Amino acid sequence: MYDFAFQTPASVSDAVKMLADDTEAKLLAGGQTFIPVLKQRLNKPSVIVDLNGLGLSGITSAPDKITIGGMTTHNAIMSNPDIQKRIPGLAKMASWIGDTQVRHRGTMGGSLANNDPSACYPTAVLAIGATIVTDQRRIPADEYFQGMFTTALAPEEIVTAIEFPIPEKSNYEKFRNPASRYAMVGVFVAKGPAGIRVAITGAAQDGVFRHTAMEQALATNWSADAIKGIVTPADGLNSDIHASAEYRAHLIGVMTRRAVAGA
């Protein structure tokens, strides 16, 4: 790890100013991805701006939505009774991220800002039609994800919260890499204010995407049988030592059927 200065801002606007003052400054959320990145010397920030202690963690439940602070940990999300009851697919997803130690520190905002192409949360955000709230604006899920490790966030923008409308049904299924537990294929299905949506992670190079053929079939008939015959083309899907593109295409069908059946 290269050396850096460590700053603890007193407020979100203070943190934004630290980013604006130094283009080499980087934000630290839970650090469960970023610290390994630093250790591999893949990034050389001059300053680390600590987002802890700015009041960005917490979960509030309103009649029409659940708001999750950007610094809320996976553990807090999986064990929140409102999320368990009203968006069960999201609670289940959080409980499958990494391991307990990682879930005690990793955050939703950090994961969404990073937008790893195998990350789980992007599927929930996209399928439920959540809104990313930053210090500057509100970004709809449809505009937020812009490819591998790329989002609509400006360099000095900070994710303060994520607002989830309440879906009528939601579920997540993930084929886990047995060692890392990252999604080889993860599928989130939701029937809610944003319509019927199927979002896939871990499969495509550009990260999360919507499976429109599955969505159309489910709109007519919400059942695992309705999507039985849908073949996902392997073009553009990831191929690595863990799974070929063809196998991932197959897994998308299996995982989507399981997710719908369990929703």
Added chain:
Amino acid sequence: MVLQVNGQRVSLSLEPRTSLLDALREYAGLTGTKKGCDRGSCGACTVHIDGRRVVSCLTLAARAQGKAVTTIEGLASGDDLHPMQAAFLHHDAYQCGYCTPGQIMSAVALVQEGHAGSDAEIRENMSGNICRCGAYANIVGAIRDAAGRA
């Protein structure tokens, strides 16, 4: 910076990039916490921060300031082993012993979290701690025992 480790105030002069793991081992002289992968995959460096288990290799020491850090050295009271330590001994829940401090710290937290309900639940919630000797069966036995449902 000042850390609270096992109830003691430890004053250290550290670079900002120092991980909590390195701070404990290299600067505070607490070598019970082990460095395995140093990238959050193996769990050998598991400690508690304010009662929650975390991997100290992915925690900057600077971020542990003002919080209560507990390491394997802080579990026993004098010569009296913590029940989880005693259970690991009784069940021979290790071979080489390198992962053991992390396993025990994780296991103590697991019981406090209420995740010792079944062997399957123990296994799932110990998934962040790898044992390359493969002592898993005895580790599960020790945790089951210490959780009081043997």
